[in-house]
Structure formats: structure tokens, C-alpha cells
């Protein structure tokens with residue numbers, strides 16, 4: 191055991207966590223030593239020994255030092271660790287576990303050498319077994335639904351929510367990677383909660399075709415970010431940002447890719463890649479939105495169709511529609527003539543949706559922000575089915591209220607941020623709608639992120 195330097199601080203025994211598991215009830219900043227007040231007893235870079243309590247959002251666990259809340263990264267519930275303080279805030283601090291005194295049985299050695307305190311911030315959970323990562327994310331979802339969604343434990347138990355793994359394992363899945371470039375022109379990824387670039391020579395969660403590209407370990411024009419894409423259709427591209435045009439036409443194609451796999455060439459305009467999903471072929475802009483896990487698009491389509499159970503002739507809205515993934519899947523069920531409206535705000539998404547859905551005569555693509563399209567009645571009810579797939583900020587109360595007023599039979603909500611989703615659960619609840627089913631998917635193994643698909647139903651009439 192190494193000595194831990196830094197200003198002296200009395201070792202505190204925080205309220206005991208649930209030793210040896212990540213399935214502890216999710217904690218919040220409000221649990222633990224009641225009545226203690228914030229004091230500036232901790233110092234930046236100070237090292238303290240503490241017992242780690244339950245998981246918290248953001249890849250952290252909760253701990254207490256003299257009654258003060260400390261969010262600890264690189265830790266697991268029940269562990270006894272030495273943690274180094276990284277940030278001080280009014281009412282709480284953040285810290286990294288730098289020395290593990292008593293390890294959880296759910297702890298493993300991170301496969302990536304950069305997944306360590308002070309290293310790359312891309313992965314939060316490399317030190318956690320794959321099974322315990324699913325429990326961790328399930329606990330976070332439960333905590334958000336309670337604290338922000340206003341659901342009771344009994345209501346959450348009734349949903350039987352679990353987070354399921356996708357095929358393919360926790361490494362080699364990420365089909366889109368955006369590297370930052372430091373002042374010396376080295377590509378890497380950002381530190382946790384920082385703009386500092388950590389130069390890396392590999393990213394183990396990246397798709398093998400991306401790992402094979404000579405992007406890392408060489409010099410790039412200063413401050414240009416580099417994006418790489420390996421699509422389900424076999425295309426492999428390297429682009430520099432923000433113009434979306436490659437400056438590396440010499441990047442080799444991964445040996446596993448088909449012979450016609452494309453590497454973008456300088457000056458050839460925004461690059462499109464081929465994808466396959468929902469039983470169709472797609473071309474989508476390399477820099478535009480597409481799910482980053484190769485199994486994600488089909489997994490989400492299956493979940494949405496299963497929950498909504500679309501019937502022939504039903505009308506539908508695909509809000510935040512991107513290239514039109516859910517619209518195409520719905521059209522298969524409701525029939526090519528049934529009315530489906532896609533709303534998407536990004537120009538490249540609108541162009542991709544119009545191109546990819548051109549064969550579906552019942553589909554209209556509206557280029558607008560969802561909030562504006564609903565408020566200005568460019569899209570109006572009644573409608574039978576709604577798919578809602580907003581960015582991380584969630585749909586928000588105004589959009590939810592418009593949806594409820596449109597009286598659909600059911601709403602499927604695809605969410606990449608459990609906190610924003612939980613806030614919208616609360617708004618649906620205020621309108622008398624209920625969250626009737628909820629599924630979680632680990633679309634982002636090794637990271638703190640989780641994807642949810644919820645089914646909302648109106649009050650019984």
C-alpha cells in the first residue's frame with residue numbers, strides 16, 4: 191500500500207455502502223449523514239480514505255466525508271478507497287479513486303490503459319464487470335425515475351426495468367469516433383469534464399475497422415478534430431471536422447471490410463456511408479446522426495414496434511426523425527400508403543430522410559424543430575402513434591403537452607438520457623398519462639450512458 195501524499199485530512203468512515211455489489215439502492219446526494227452542513231474542509235488534490243456508497247448518475251458513486259457528499263469516479267459501491275479530490279463545489283466535491291483498499295467483487299482491471307484517473311474520459315465503467323455495468327445502469331435509471339420522474343418504488347417495480355446487453359461484447363463496438371487533436375497535432379480523446387486532450391495510441395471500444403485506421407499516433411493539422419466511421423454497410427471513412435471532408439485519402443481500408451469499402455477523399459464533399467437497418471439499405475452522411483453501436487438501430491426498431499404494435503392504416507409521427515429509421519419501420523407495419531410525418535431539424539438529416547424514404551409514398555418529411563412544428567401547427571393531430579427520439583436534452587414539457595393534446599393511441603419514447611427522460615415522465619404523469627412499459631439497452635458498453643425505450647399510454651377513456 192503506497193502512502194498518500196497531499197494535505198492531511200482525518201480518515202472518515204462514511205455511512206456504509208452495500209458491500210460487494212452494484213445493485214444497492216441508488217443513492218442520491220440526500221442520503222447519509224443527516225443534518226451535517228457543507229464546510230470547506232476538503233481541498234483540491236487532497237487524498238481521503240472513504241467507503242463508497244451507492245451508484246450515482248454520471249459514472250460516479252456517492253460517498254461522505256465528514257457528512258459532505260463526494261462523488262467518486264473509478265469506484266464501486268461497498269469499496270474502501272483512497273480518493274483524490276478533483277473538484278470542489280458548494281455542497282459537494284468530486285474525486286477519483288486512486289487506490290483501492292477493499293475491492294468489490296465486481297471490480298476488474300480496465301482493459302484500456304487510458305481508463306484511469308486523469309486519463310481519457312471516454313469510458314467511465316471499464317473497471318466494472320460487464321454484468322455489473324448493467325446493474326449499475328439499471329440502478330441509475332431507477333433513481334432518476336424516483337427523484338425526477340416522481341414514480342413510486344412500487345410503480346418502478348411494476349415496470350420490471352432492466353438494462354440488457356447488445357450482441358458483440360463490451361469492446362470493439364463504437365462505429366463512430368470523434369478524436370480531438372491537441373496543440374501538437376496528436377489525436378486523442380478528452381479528459382473527464384475537461385477540454386484537455388489525452389493523446390492515445392488506441393481506443394479499445396472503437397470498431398476494429400476504426401482501430402485499423404492510421405489516425406492515432408500521427409500528426410494532424412492543429413485543432414482539427416478527426417471523425418472516423420465504420421458503417422454496417424462496410425464503408426470506412428476518415429473525415430476532419432468541421433467541414434466533413436477528408437484530408438486523408440490514403441487511409442487504408444480494414445481487411446475485414448468488403449472490397450468496395452470507401453475511404454473519403456479530399457474535396458469530395460460531405461461523405462455518405464451505407465448502413466443496413468430495419469430490413470433496408472440506407473445512405474447517411476458520415477458526420478450526421480446514426481446510432482454508434484452496430485446493433486443499436488435494429489434493437490431500437492424492434493423495441494418500438496413491439497411496444498407500439500402498429501396496425502394497418504394507422505397514422506404516425508416520427509419526431510426527431512434523423513434519416514427516418516422509425517418512419518421506415520412503421521411504414522412496413524401500417525402500410526406504405528398510411529400517413530407518416532417525420533420531423534427533423536438538421537438539414538443533412540432532412541436530406542437523408544427524403545433520400546432514404548423516397549419509395550414510401552405516405553411519408554412526409556418536415557424540416558423544422560419539433561417544438562416549432564407542433565406550436566405552429568405545421569404538424570397537427572389527431573394521430574395514432576408517435577415515436578419520440580430527442581437528443582440528450584429530452585423532449586421537454588412543451589413538446590410533451592402538444593403530444594398529449596394530439597391524443598395519440600400510444601407514444602414510444604427513445605431516450606439517451608435517463609434524467610431528461612424522467613423529467614418528461616413527470617410531465618406525462620401530470621397530464622394523466624402513464625409509463626406503461628420501459629426497456630433499457632446497453633448501447634454504450636464501458637461508458638455511463640444507457641438507452642431507454644418507454645411506452646406511454648393515455649388515461650383510460
Ligand SMILES: C[S@@+](CC[C@H](N)C(=O)[O-])C[C@H]1O[C@@H](n2cnc3c(N)ncnc32)[C@H](O)[C@@H]1O
Nearest residue numbers: 479510511512515534535536539559560579581
Ligand atoms: C437521437 S437522434 C435520433 C435520430 C433518429 N430517430 C434515429 O434513430 O436515427 C435525434 C435527432 O433529432 C434531431 N434534432 C435535434 N433537436 C431537434 C429539434 N429540436 N427538432 C427536430 N429535430 C431535432 C437531430 O438532428 C437528430 O437527427
